[in-house]
Amino acid sequence: MFVLTCNAFSENTVVLHDGEGGALVFDPGMSSPAEWYRFETELADRGWVPRAVLLTHAHLDHVLGCAGMVARYGLHPRLLPEDEPTYSMAPWAAEMYGVPMDALPQLDSTPLEAGANLRFGTLELEVRHTPGHAPGHVVFIDHAGRTVVGGDVLFKGSVGRTDLPGGDAQVLATSIAEVLYALPDNYTVLPGHGPETTIGDEKEGNPFVNAAGTGMMQR
Incomplete structure (x- = not known):
């Protein structure tokens, strides 16, 4: 596994190994030649070949590399x-923020399905719908590896913003x-921004949502 922090938004692009030489790329945010060089070097050093592009959600910072993934590997995002x-x-959004962006590619013909179990090589991922930051936000759970690709739902000591279109704090x-x-508690969360954390640490100390699921609206 490796994580690259990309683009002007410091977005985390997560790459997991499928156990058979393949790489799953989550939320590709690569937007400059230097970022693509880092990405391709990390893959080459490990001997991994990208097999799929999976999106936790589709905000600008999480899709900036989608066109490049199609151009380089023929992989459309799911x-x-x-x-x-x-x-x-x-x-x-790219125009509003003044961020250069290649034309968005078509999505993969097979969309993600909430509640589904995806299998790539020896890696199995559970897809769970987690709206609130974005209407179609999902997390990918690797139960065998006790790892969650979490996107912008839960951060170390914080949570995803809810003031964008489709956001809802209580949801x-x-x-x-x-x-x-x-x-x-021992599951590791790989968030879309910032350092990794664990479920246990956030249940104990997150000031926005405690273990009882309350607190966000009380600040």
């Missing part, structure tokens, strides 16, 4: 259908309490 409107808004709190905090 996304939960509920977040397709967010995906279509990414070029508008986010429910997603965290019912999906993430239901996992064992």
Whole structure:
């Protein structure tokens, strides 16, 4: 596994090994030649070949590398259908923020499905719908490796913002309490921004959502 922090938004692109030489790329945020060089060097050093592009959600910072993944590897991103409107808004967001962006590629013909179990090589991932930051946000849970690719739901000592279109603070709190905090404390969360954390640490000390799933609206 490796994580690259990319683009002007310091977005974490997560890459997991499928156990058979393949790489799963989550939320590709590569947006400069230097970032693509780092990405390709990390892959080459490990001898991994990208097999799939999976999106936790489709905000601009998480999709900046999608066109490059299609151009370089022929891999179209997979996304939960509920977040397709967010995906279509990414070029508008890029213009608003003044961020250069290649044309968005078509999504993969096989969308993600909430509750599904995806298998790539020897790696199995559970897909769980976790709205609140974005309508179609999902997390990917590797139970065997006790790892969660968490996107922008839960951060170390914080949570995803809810003031963007489709965001809802109470829905986010429910997603965290019912999906993430239901996992064992020793599961590692790989968030879309910032350092990794664990479920146990956030249940104990997160000031926004405690172990009871309350607190977000009380600040």
